Amino acid sequence: MDENRFDEVIRDLPRDFNTPPEPPFDEMWGVIEDAHFNSPASAGRPAGMNSRAPWLAAAAALVIGVGIGRYVPLGKNARPDGTSAIAVASTQPLAPGADTSAIADAYRDQTSRYLGQAAALLISLPPQDVSGRGDAAFAEKAADLLVTTRLLMDSPAAQDPKLRSLLEDLELVLVQIARLRGERNKGDLDLIHQAVEQGDVLSRLNSAVVTNQSSE
Amino acid sequence: MAGRELYDMHASRVYSLAYRLSGDAEKAREFTQDAFIRAFSRLPQFRGDAAFSTWLHRIVVTVVSNARRSEIRFGREVALDEAHSIEVTAHQADPDLKECIARAVENLSEAYRTTLIMHDIEGYTHAEIAGILGVPEGTSKSRLSAARAQLREDLAAFKE
Numbered sequence: 001m002d003e004n005r006f007d008e009v010i011r012d013l014p015r016d017f018n019t020p021p022e023p024p025f026d027e028m029w030g031v032i033e034d035a036h037f038n039s040p041a042s043a044g045r046p047a048g049m050n051s052r053a054p055w056l057a058a059a060a061a062l063v064i065g066v067g068i069g070r071y072v073p074l075g076k077n078a079r080p081d082g083t084s085a086i087a088v089a090s091t092q093p094l095a096p097g098a099d100t101s102a103i104a105d106a107y108r109d110q111t112s113r114y115l116g117q118a119a120a121l122l123i124s125l126p127p128q129d130v131s132g133r134g135d136a137a138f139a140e141k142a143a144d145l146l147v148t149t150r151l152l153m154d155s156p157a158a159q160d161p162k163l164r165s166l167l168e169d170l171e172l173v174l175v176q177i178a179r180l181r182g183e184r185n186k187g188d189l190d191l192i193h194q195a196v197e198q199g200d201v202l203s204r205l206n207s208a209v210v211t212n213q214s215s216e
Numbered sequence: 217m218a219g220r221e222l223y224d225m226h227a228s229r230v231y232s233l234a235y236r237l238s239g240d241a242e243k244a245r246e247f248t249q250d251a252f253i254r255a256f257s258r259l260p261q262f263r264g265d266a267a268f269s270t271w272l273h274r275i276v277v278t279v280v281s282n283a284r285r286s287e288i289r290f291g292r293e294v295a296l297d298e299a300h301s302i303e304v305t306a307h308q309a310d311p312d313l314k315e316c317i318a319r320a321v322e323n324l325s326e327a328y329r330t331t332l333i334m335h336d337i338e339g340y341t342h343a344e345i346a347g348i349l350g351v352p353e354g355t356s357k358s359r360l361s362a363a364r365a366q367l368r369e370d371l372a373a374f375k376e
Contacts, residue, residue: 001374006368006371009313010367013336013337014338014339016314017236017317017333018236020231020236020244021235021241023235023244023248024245025228028227028248028249028252029220032219032252032253035249036252036256117262120259
């Protein structure tokens with residue numbers, strides 16, 4: 001086989017190697033839905049996405065699909081040691097002649113990442129009538145996000161009134177989730193869901209993700 | 217439901233990759249289901265430092281790779297003739313060549329095979345492959361180059 005023929009073989013591989021049949025989308029979804037969303041065990045899983053309000057689910061899909069799906073990886077300003085760029089930027093004075101656009105990029109990267117994580121946490125929050133399993137994971141994640149929330153509130157990112165208002169509401173919600181440790185008060189999750197719904201938090205998160213991406 | 221929206225967005229590409237890697241419709245279906253179930257279960261652990269699709273595809277590749285290792289370990293690997301039902305039509309390549317290609321791809325190491333399938337067959341970029349496999353882009357490029365070289369060598373003796 002000569003070079004040209006081999007190039008043809010490579011070019012035709014998509015047609016000639018393991019060409020996929022039409023996937024049984026609905027059947028596969030049925031299995032996924034049964035295994036994850038409808039099983040009794042799923043109630044205790046930290047991924048119970050069976051929201052009580054249809055609009056909440058639609059907003060969630062938008063956040064995850066439109067927002068996170070197109071969300072860029074950590075940018076050039078990511079710190080290799082894992083230190084939060086916000087933590088660094090908000091605690092260190094700006095040096096004369098510093099590259100402010102790089103700092104702005106760092107804030108945008110960090111804000112995008114934070115918004116995605118907050119959305120994932122809120123979407124995954126189970127309804128109120130479940131066992132306490134998984135609470136510790138939620139609480140731990142919320143506590144981490146709470147630190148970032150407060151750093152962002154003290155950063156130039158919070159100069160945007162809409163984002164600041166969203167951060168303030170998220171702070172309240174995250175404080176409540178962070179308290180979900182040990183013996184759960186039956187009404188706690190209900191209150192959290194109410195706070196999310198009344199504050200329109202998920203749809204505002206969606207807007208913030210889109211706005212933040214469009215400025216990148 | 218948000219889960220269904222996510223599924224609709226990604227299922228086609230996930231299934232296609234699972235099928236290319238496994239060569240079996242039933243396995244591809246199981247791998248796809250397994251990947252989504254795992255992804256939904258781990259959503260709270262999603263750190264947001266990569267695109268959701270990258271994270272999901274990483275789970276798929278891991279699921280398929282683990283299954284293949286398990287099959288090889290226990291000697292239950294299905295014979296190529298059974299695994300790859302090849303429909304031959306007039307405009308397609310010679311069945312002997314297709315069989316040779318299938319064997320040559322199967323003979324590649326797991327890393328080379330996965331990279332070749334993702335890049336040359338499924339059209340992923342090196343940046344995407346690097347993100348999914350957790351390797352530098354340069355590694356993806358060198359693996360592809362090595363995979364093609366080995367493929368070329370294996371097919372060198374083929375006469376049409």
